Amino acid sequence: MEHIVIIGNGIAGITVARNVRKQSDKRITVISAETDHFFSRTALMYIFMGHMTYQHTKPYEDWFWQKNRIELLRAYVERVDFSEKRLYFSQGEPLAYDKLILAVGSTPNKFGWSGQDLAGVQGLYSYQDLELLEENAQHAKQAVIVGGGLIGIELAEMLLSRNIKVTFLVREKAFWGNVLPKKESELISRHIREHHVDLRLGTELKEILPDANGRVNKVITSDGEEIPCQLVGLTAGVRPNIDFLKNSQLETDRGIKVNRFLETNIPDVFAVGDCAQFDVPPVGRRPIEQVWYTGKLQGEALANTLCGNRTKYEPSHWFNSAKFFDIEYQTYGWVHAQMQEDEADFYWEHADGKKALHFVFDKQTQQLKGVNTFGIRLRHEVFDQWFSEGQTITHALEYLKDANFDPEFFKKHEDEIVDKFNRENGTAIQPKGKSWKRILKAVMG
Amino acid sequence: MRENGFSIANPHPRQTDNVQKLGVAVAMMGLLPLFGTWAGINISGGWMLSLSIACILVGTAIYGVRTYLLVPEGIKNTANWFDPLTNRGLWGWAVGIVLTGFYILLYWFPEYLGLGQNGKTNSGLIHLFDPLSQFFKGQPASQWFMYGTLYTVAILALGIKFIYKYRHSRYHVVRTSVVMLSQFFLAYFIPEILEGLNVGAGSQYYGKDLKNFWPLNYYFFDGWHLDNMQKEGTWGMFFLVWGIIGFAVLTPIITYFVGKRWYCSWVCGCGGLAETAGDPFRHLSDKSMEAWKIERFLIHGVLAFVVLATGLLMYTYFTGKDFGFAINQYLFFALLIGAGLGVVLLYRKNNGFLPSQKVIWTTAVVVAFVILYFLVPNLNEGNSTIFFSSYNFKKWYGFFVGATFSGVVGVGFYPLLGNRVWCRFGCPMAGYMGLFQRFKSRFRITTNGGQCISCGNCSTYCEQGIDVRAYAQRGENIVRASCVGCGVCSSVCPRGVLKLENGPDGARLKDL
Numbered sequence: 035m036e037h038i039v040i041i042g043n044g045i046a047g048i049t050v051a052r053n054v055r056k057q058s059d060k061r062i063t064v065i066s067a068e069t070d071h072f073f074s075r076t077a078l079m080y081i082f083m084g085h086m087t088y089q090h091t092k093p094y095e096d097w098f099w100q101k102n103r104i105e106l107l108r109a110y111v112e113r114v115d116f117s118e119k120r121l122y123f124s125q126g127e128p129l130a131y132d133k134l135i136l137a138v139g140s141t142p143n144k145f146g147w148s149g150q151d152l153a154g155v156q157g158l159y160s161y162q163d164l165e166l167l168e169e170n171a172q173h174a175k176q177a178v179i180v181g182g183g184l185i186g187i188e189l190a191e192m193l194l195s196r197n198i199k200v201t202f203l204v205r206e207k208a209f210w211g212n213v214l215p216k217k218e219s220e221l222i223s224r225h226i227r228e229h230h231v232d233l234r235l236g237t238e239l240k241e242i243l244p245d246a247n248g249r250v251n252k253v254i255t256s257d258g259e260e261i262p263c264q265l266v267g268l269t270a271g272v273r274p275n276i277d278f279l280k281n282s283q284l285e286t287d288r289g290i291k292v293n294r295f296l297e298t299n300i301p302d303v304f305a306v307g308d309c310a311q312f313d314v315p316p317v318g319r320r321p322i323e324q325v326w327y328t329g330k331l332q333g334e335a336l337a338n339t340l341c342g343n344r345t346k347y348e349p350s351h352w353f354n355s356a357k358f359f360d361i362e363y364q365t366y367g368w369v370h371a372q373m374q375e376d377e378a379d380f381y382w383e384h385a386d387g388k389k390a391l392h393f394v395f396d397k398q399t400q401q402l403k404g405v406n407t408f409g410i411r412l413r414h415e416v417f418d419q420w421f422s423e424g425q426t427i428t429h430a431l432e433y434l435k436d437a438n439f440d441p442e443f444f445k446k447h448e449d450e451i452v453d454k455f456n457r458e459n460g461t462a463i464q465p466k467g468k469s470w471k472r473i474l475k476a477v478m479g
Numbered sequence: 480m481r482e483n484g485f486s487i488a489n490p491h492p493r494q495t496d497n498v499q500k501l502g503v504a505v506a507m508m509g510l511l512p513l514f515g516t517w518a519g520i521n522i523s524g525g526w527m528l529s530l531s532i533a534c535i536l537v538g539t540a541i542y543g544v545r546t547y548l549l550v551p552e553g554i555k556n557t558a559n560w561f562d563p564l565t566n567r568g569l570w571g572w573a574v575g576i577v578l579t580g581f582y583i584l585l586y587w588f589p590e591y592l593g594l595g596q597n598g599k600t601n602s603g604l605i606h607l608f609d610p611l612s613q614f615f616k617g618q619p620a621s622q623w624f625m626y627g628t629l630y631t632v633a634i635l636a637l638g639i640k641f642i643y644k645y646r647h648s649r650y651h652v653v654r655t656s657v658v659m660l661s662q663f664f665l666a667y668f669i670p671e672i673l674e675g676l677n678v679g680a681g682s683q684y685y686g687k688d689l690k691n692f693w694p695l696n697y698y699f700f701d702g703w704h705l706d707n708m709q710k711e712g713t714w715g716m717f718f719l720v721w722g723i724i725g726f727a728v729l730t731p732i733i734t735y736f737v738g739k740r741w742y743c744s745w746v747c748g749c750g751g752l753a754e755t756a757g758d759p760f761r762h763l764s765d766k767s768m769e770a771w772k773i774e775r776f777l778i779h780g781v782l783a784f785v786v787l788a789t790g791l792l793m794y795t796y797f798t799g800k801d802f803g804f805a806i807n808q809y810l811f812f813a814l815l816i817g818a819g820l821g822v823v824l825l826y827r828k829n830n831g832f833l834p835s836q837k838v839i840w841t842t843a844v845v846v847a848f849v850i851l852y853f854l855v856p857n858l859n860e861g862n863s864t865i866f867f868s869s870y871n872f873k874k875w876y877g878f879f880v881g882a883t884f885s886g887v888v889g890v891g892f893y894p895l896l897g898n899r900v901w902c903r904f905g906c907p908m909a910g911y912m913g914l915f916q917r918f919k920s921r922f923r924i925t926t927n928g929g930q931c932i933s934c935g936n937c938s939t940y941c942e943q944g945i946d947v948r949a950y951a952q953r954g955e956n957i958v959r960a961s962c963v964g965c966g967v968c969s970s971v972c973p974r975g976v977l978k979l980e981n982g983p984d985g986a987r988l989k990d991l
């Protein structure tokens with residue numbers, strides 16, 4: 035029986051395993067050094083804040099794996115011998131494979147700051163990082179977070195939940211400024227400050243300094259300011275976790291180089307999820323995709339390939355979501371931090387400053403290119419359909435009520451939004467009422 | 480890996496400010512007369528109860544409003560798994576034991592709460608409620624009047640707190656306001672007033688909660704109840720017709736249009752308490768596949784039991800014929816315990832649940848049987864032979880389901896098994912509506928395309944133990960018999976994935 039070995043029990047590796055099992059009887063082994071079972075990395079913050087326990091973050095109960103004959107191995111792979119098709123572990127016997135799937139995920143970036151390896155300085159990616167944070171938080175009354183992205187803001191919320199004061203150093207002039215346009219970034223910055231985070235925009239980390247015991251006790255910023263702290267969170271992005279694969283026949287760049295079938299340069303070796311880098315990415319997508327659902331989609335495609343139905347990774351239109359403290363954010367299509375030459379946009383913000391909608395469309399054709407939404411939930415399928423059909427901004431506004439996904443009884447803002455657009459553009463768009471028929475057409479395809 | 484989250488205690492707990500402290504102090508002062516009289520101290524004078532209730536309401540409101548207005552609006556689940564009250568810690572057990580004890584006394588030993596029996600006057604806790612009962616209906620308080628009053632106060636006080644906790648969600652604000660009003664007017668104020676007006680006095684259908692339809696109100700079709708209603712002319716007929724229309728017409732129709740939530744989390748008293756007082760314990764429900772199996776077995780078992788019991792009674796009522804057989808008490812117990820252990824063993828066979836829950840379930844079963852052992856001889860008038868007849872069958876239903884399940888386990892075990900044990904595993908009304916909700920209804924929880932990140936908040940905070948994530952991460956809608964439509968999964972989802980809505984019936988089960 036063919037033996038499929040998967041390194042990494044994250045969303046990408048587990049999706050491969052589950053889908054191969056659905057389609058075949060092959061022997062499947064999943065290896066991870068991190069935890070015995072698959073858990074949801076995206077929920078790390080909720081464990082720390084006491085919303086959930088580790089148990090709750092497991093999407094499948096523990097009996098699931100045995101029942102589906104997916105063998106789990108808790109071990110660290112030190113080296114892969116690609117010509118012999120064997121894995122060598124830090125301990126124990128080597129393991130032979132017929133097909134190898136590398137789903138090894140990411141690791142936090144460190145940019146060679148002085149003091150970055152001191153006690154009390156850490157990133158947040160793995161379960162072990164969370165355990166370390168638990169320990170470091172015991173010592174800390176003040177913390178500094180370096181790097182204004184999604185993990186940084188989650189870390190800020192986590193530390194605040196333990197009553198630790200947070201100073202947040204962000205290199206860009208605006209929060210998450212390489213992704214969010216200015217107004218949205220300001221909206222989020224206000225909200226961060228509402229939670230009493232000391233947010234320092236346009237400020238970089240220069241140096242981390244220890245106390246007499248070698249634990250961090252302050253940082254020095256690019257402005258020369260000293261900030262006392264007992265904990266430093268390094269959250270300046272992540273990179274593929276592939277150091278143990280360097281210097282082998284495997285072709286790597288920032289990530290493991292793959293084609294659109296997730297095949298590497300070595301036959302029978304594949305890469306999926308955070309660690310894969312496409313030589314030619316799908317249209318409108320980045321070469322390395324470090325989000326949950328892409329790991330899942332890639333895993334599904336690869337499972338088909340492994341089961342004899344060679345399938346290209348063909349994602350639909352880009353989307354993503356996040357939550358900044360209490361403000362939910364969703365995005366469909368592309369809204370870039372800087373608008374492109376041929377783009378025009380329309381921005382609406384609610385008087386309370388916590389809800390906003392930002393549409394970007396083509397100047398010439400009026401075709402909708404993307405939407406950012408804050409504090410209002412939007413229906414994924416409806417936007418996906420509009421992008422596929424090449425609908426215009428006018429169409430989107432006219433049928434905006436179809437796309438509203440807020441809970442019942444919530445205040446609706448579509449009329450106000452369309453009104454504003456009409457005033458600014460001299461148009462006379464009449465918003466149509468919500469239609470189940472149209473919604474179901476989008477959902478059912 | 481540690482079981483219940485990480486830290487035992489937060490090294491830097493958030494300080495409560497003076498306003499919050501004041502709120503707690505006032506509420507505690509309100510509770511003092513209740514515990515005092517429970518302990519046997521006699522307090523007379525109507526003002527004491529009023530003061531006590533006012534203090535509870537105002538104190539809780541001050542605390543709740545202050546706590547949640549101090550911080551920006553949003554989800555407030557921080558430290559739920561660290562707090563010994565809400566993580567089955569010391570305080571959880573303490574509260575569970577006190578509540579369970581209270582229910583046992585309430586149902587079977589009301590004299591220990593001060594109920595005056597055989598012509599004696601009330602004392603202690605129940606006596607405290609005499610003035611209010613006199614005011615409403617000119618008679619001394621019963622244990623049920625005391626209980627109904629406290630129950631309503633709990634829903635109102637903790638409902639206010641809940642509204643502030645979820646002030647960002649109009650769904651919760653509207654729903655909670657309705658459930659509070661419904662409890663106060665339909666279940667408490669109007670029935671007490673009507674009873675006071677003395678219409679239908681002694682016929683025991685009057686002054687009952689009008690929305691409490693059969694099969695939740697399991698004696699509706701009892702012979703004496705039917706007789707009394709028919710004897711009373713217009714009012715009685717109104718109650719009879721309303722009761723039949725309620726369960727046979729209104730319930731299926733409304734459930735078809737909006738799901739069973741209209742009842743379970745919008746008007747029902749049990750649901751009202753679960754959603755307000757029980758809210759801090761919602762995450763304690765068991766999400767395992769095993770629990771789901773037990774749920775389906777039990778809730779439909781209870782439904783079958785009540786249908787059968789009612790059927791037998793109706794048969795006897797209309798034909799005048801009874802049936803009966805006898806069984807030795809000890810044999811009966813052996814059978815019961817055997818069945819109970821069987822269920823536990825079945826449950827234990829798979830270990831996909833937290834070990835602490837094994838302990839709790841086992842304790843629950845042991846406690847239930849100890850209680851039974853002492854109580855059943857009473858029930859059975861000292862006979863060592865248990866007779867089964869349509870009347871006895873009914874009595875057993877009342878004992879097992881009406882009291883033990885819905886009260887003792889249903890509420891007493893909030894801090895250990897979550898706030899919807901009764902609604903999920905036992906309630907025949909929920910079972911009945913669940914059938915419609917599952918097979919013929921417009922209600923569903925819609926999943927928003929591919930946005931789910933499998934974080935598990937939805938499943939954790941589902942009080943009914945539905946593994947919401949299992950559906951959401953596959954992009955499937957959630958159509959489940961047990962969903963009471965509280966809407967909390969949708970609120971706690973950090974990615975905006977879930978929406979409770981009513982839409983075309985045929986398209987609920989989209990499969991992407």
Ligand SMILES: Cc1cc2nc3c(=O)[nH]c(=O)nc-3n(C[C@H](O)[C@H](O)[C@H](O)COP(=O)(O)OP(=O)(O)OC[C@H]3O[C@@H](n4cnc5c(N)ncnc54)[C@H](O)[C@@H]3O)c2cc1C
Binds near residue numbers: 044079140158
């Ligand atoms: C705090 C945090 C919050 C996030 N929130 C979101 C979010 O809200 N939405 C979103 O879309 N994405 C989010 N992400 C990103 C998302 O979690 C990742 O994109 C996703 O988990 C990557 O999955 P993966 O399967 O590719 O890799 P991973 O989940 O990283 O799995 C890789 C596994 O392989 C193991 N491994 C690696 N090397 C070896 C070896 N040599 N031997 C043995 N085992 C090895 C690792 O220990 C790890 O367990 C978040 C990430 C973090 C850290």
Ligand code: SF4
Binds near residue numbers: 933977
């Ligand atoms: S809470 Fe939302 S994102 Fe998390 S598992 Fe549930 S549906 Fe998915």
